[in-house]
Amino acid sequence: MKLLKQINLMDDQKTIKRLNLAAIPALIFFYVFFTFLTVAGHGATNEPPFFIGLLILMGTYIVLIIIHELIHGAFFKLFDPKGKVKFGFKNGVAYATSPHSFYSKGKFAIILLAPFIGISGGLFLFYFFGWLTVSLFTWIASVHAASCVGDFYFLYLIAKAPANSCVEDTEVGLNIYHEE
Template sequence: MERKLIEEINLLESKKLIINLNIVAIVIVLVLTVLGLAFSGGFEIANGFEGVIWLCLGYLLSLVIHEGVHGIFFKAFHPEGKVKFGFKNGMAYATSPGSFYTKSQFFIISIAPFIVLTGLFIFLRFLGVNEAVIYLIFALHTSGCVGDFYYCILLLNRPTGILVEDTEKGINFYSEG
């Protein structure tokens, strides 16, 4: 069967898209922080500067885990595909260039890091890790998922039966037939 290109999404090089996603990310982190402050009665990062260091290290670790989860799901759905990791335009990314996925597979690939890390943050909170540090890392991580959420929205608005090609710049949508 021949694949017909429907649309190309260039997430890494479209300045307008990057600006819009960054605006949404800023709104997400601000809203989540305000909600966290409102419902917790205020945050206190234990141990001052040391707590801030833990916050920064935790956030960097969450980025690595986030991209690793994408990589795991890329491989799970397309074992012969090569997975590459990188950082461009202020965004960390995982990609499996030239690999094709069904709509549902790519939705799972896109949303999995948010679900896995949110579960991890909840688990760490129950272990007694500082609430402020965990919540602020959660807020930062959630805002960093904005590109993944964008892909999920795009996928929800596409017909069943499409194929998604992962590229080094974004994704392409194809119809078969």
């Protein structure tokens, strides 16, 4: 296998800043997107007072970060049961990693997208069954989705790689290899 690209996101302050800036338009995009999902009007009708809602948003966000990384970890184990999964927080970034594990592009795409899809779907169900108000749903779902910019960035990088490439997860990012 030939190494095509090596991405060290954890030590690349410039890329981390760019991803943090990219989260702003992503937040706007996802707020509009999730607002359109609420057109059916199934959410709870009693909006909490502003500061209570803000506390709910912040508390839920912290819990969702943990769940998000646990989902990554579960899919790492699903696709490489012998691989070790590590969790951490560095440079303002929470992460799950399975160092030295290799995955096909398709499996790595699933690992990257599983938290976004699972958490967004779960939040929508909470809204649909009336357990979240419209504003709490749209803000919580939007903030979480905007926080997935690192996953979307990695997805973009592996999508650009040749079809028969494989991805190695590393403690600081990922390596993309081309099978010759």
